[in-house]
Amino acid sequence: MTTSTFPTPSQAPAPTRPIFADGLFCTAVGGIATLFSEPISMFMGLSTSLPLIVISIATLLWGLFLLGWSRSRLVPRALTWAVISMNALWVTGSILLLLTNVVPLTDGGRGLVVLVGIDVAALAIWQWRSLQVRH
Secondary structure (H helix, E strand, O other): OOOOOOOOOOOOOEOOHHHHHHHHHHHHHHHHHHHOHHHHHHHHOOOOOHHHHHHHHHHHHHHHHHHHHHOOOOEOHHHHHHHHHHHHHHHHHHHHHHHHOOOOOOHHHHHHHHHHHHHHHHHHHHHHHHOOOOO
């Protein structure tokens, strides 16, 4: 007779929707920011569009990676924790950027950083909540 073992809730795969949503958001924002890097850079008050191009291409690639993973039926919990950590790092970086004024942004640029930061924080919270044990 064979025995079946089931993973404990802390080992079970994570739901795919939060990762899919993050991938979709990153792909869309990265693609738009890459295509329109010059006017967005001017709106934000950046002297050159190169930093935005680099960040937006990296965001686009990250989003495509997440979309690929979310297509699988099982998203490893470790990947979800990595995504949560990356999102927390993004939010922390956004806050530091706004507080230190290392890059002088226009009011519109500051607003854009806040808006994206709020979206990323909401995704991180959703991902964290998806890992919680359900009774």
